[in-house]
Amino acid sequence: MKLSLPSLSGFKAFESAARLRSFKKAADELFVTPAAVSQQIKQLETILGFQLFTRYPRHIVLTEKGADLADTVRIALNNISLKVSSLQSGYQEKKIRISTFQSFSMKWLIPRLPSFHKLHPDIDVIVDTSERKVDLVKDGYDIAIRSAVKCPEGVECLFSAKDRAVPVYSPKLLSRGQTALSMEDLKYVTLLHDGKPAQWHKWLRKMNVKPEAYHFGSSHAHSGALVQAAVAGQGVAMASALLASADVQDGSLLVLDEEGVAEDTRAYFLCLPDALNKGPVQVFRKWAMAEIHGMAEYDKRRV
Numbered sequence: 001m002k003l004s005l006p007s008l009s010g011f012k013a014f015e016s017a018a019r020l021r022s023f024k025k026a027a028d029e030l031f032v033t034p035a036a037v038s039q040q041i042k043q044l045e046t047i048l049g050f051q052l053f054t055r056y057p058r059h060i061v062l063t064e065k066g067a068d069l070a071d072t073v074r075i076a077l078n079n080i081s082l083k084v085s086s087l088q089s090g091y092q093e094k095k096i097r098i099s100t101f102q103s104f105s106m107k108w109l110i111p112r113l114p115s116f117h118k119l120h121p122d123i124d125v126i127v128d129t130s131e132r133k134v135d136l137v138k139d140g141y142d143i144a145i146r147s148a149v150k151c152p153e154g155v156e157c158l159f160s161a162k163d164r165a166v167p168v169y170s171p172k173l174l175s176r177g178q179t180a181l182s183m184e185d186l187k188y189v190t191l192l193h194d195g196k197p198a199q200w201h202k203w204l205r206k207m208n209v210k211p212e213a214y215h216f217g218s219s220h221a222h223s224g225a226l227v228q229a230a231v232a233g234q235g236v237a238m239a240s241a242l243l244a245s246a247d248v249q250d251g252s253l254l255v256l257d258e259e260g261v262a263e264d265t266r267a268y269f270l271c272l273p274d275a276l277n278k279g280p281v282q283v284f285r286k287w288a289m290a291e292i293h294g295m296a297e298y299d300k301r302r303v
Contacts, residue, residue: 011073013040014052018062018070071138095124096280100145102129103224103243104267109145111246116287123280136272142281144270151268156276158269158285161292165199166241166260168253172233181236181256187213190235194226195219199238203261227253242267 016026017037027034045052052066062070100109105127113125134144136155143158151157169181173189181189191200197216204211218234220226227244230237231252237244241260247253269288275281 010040010044012077013037014044015070015073015077017041017053017060018066019074021060021062023060075138075140094122094280095126096142096284097126097128097140098143098145098284099128099130099134099139099141101131101147103222103227103240104145104147105129106224107227107243107246108267112291115291116284119287120283123283125284136270136275142271142275142278143284146268146270147265148268149264149266152270155270156273158271158276158281159289159292160266160268161242162266163240163242163263164260165203165238165263166244166258167200167203167236167256168227168230168239168244168248169236169256170231170233170252171254173236180254183207183209186236186256187215190215190217192218192220192226192229192235192237192239194223194238195221197238199261203238203257206261207257 013026013030013032013036016029017023020026020029023034023037023041027037030037041052048069050065051063052069053060054063098109106129109127113127116123116125128141134141136142136144144155146152147163151160169189173181173185191197191214193200193216196219197211200214200216201211204214218229220229223240223243226237227239227247229235230239230244231247236256238261240263244253244255248255269285271281
């Protein structure tokens with residue numbers, strides 16, 4: 001349903017009053033009368049169909065819906081102001097703000113960002129790590145990268161990358177003259193996992209051996225820490241191929257079996273529909289897809 005909105009001045013009056021908690025202070029800031037601010041907000045409430053403030057004799061208090069709307073209006077007005085300023089100055093800001101989970105940031109994105117900056121030195125990439133669900137509008141992110149079984153609703157999927165669990169280990173575990181660990185060697189090292197050795201059991205059964213003959217221990221709930229534990233030589237880890245890829249490519253880790261075990265989740269690169277055509281977002285999408293494709297080609301060369 002198309003919503004009939006008042007002029008921008010109504011939202012400016014509301015944002016100012018919400019931030020300052022006063023019609024009078026908002027009026028002083030906007031160089032109008034308190035009565036004008038009150039009238040603009042009443043008109044806004046009429047059109048929206050809900051109350052923004054609870055009015056008391058000496059003060060005002062935002063309603064629950066008013067407080068929720070105030071955040072969105074503040075961000076929207078700030079974005080408009082920034083865009084107008086950049087257009088007036090002739091400068092087009094080129095930056096991408098990305099939200100991703102800590103493991104992906106630490107083990108996949110950050111090790112590859114130098115190559116992105118080399119190709120696109122004019123684009124500033126801001127990376128925030130968070131495990132929580134983020135609101136791309138309220139939190140101001142251009143792209144969110146999340147691990148999920150399917151693409152979340154309400155957002156656009158730039159692309160997704162499938163993953164698998166593979167057994168990886170440090171060359172430190174090799175004896176003098178040894179080039180790779182064998183299945184027999186695995187019986188004498190610790191098999192690292194993410195808190196549940198189910199993927200190890202599945203892989204060992206695929207290799208036609210009984211899991212009972214192997215030692216499982218040193219679990220790491222943090223996927224990035226699991227990869228790092230393998231790099232440190234603490235044992236052989238059943239880890240995400242995506243997260244271990246940078247260490248595999250630079251030789252810090254070796255892969256015992258490239259095929260590994262399929263994962264149910266994928267890494268989804270997400271954005272809002274109106275960000276699809278944003279220049280820096282498209283540039284990042286093309287670069288990230290090339291990096292994922294390069295990983296696939298690298299795997300093929302090792303098989």
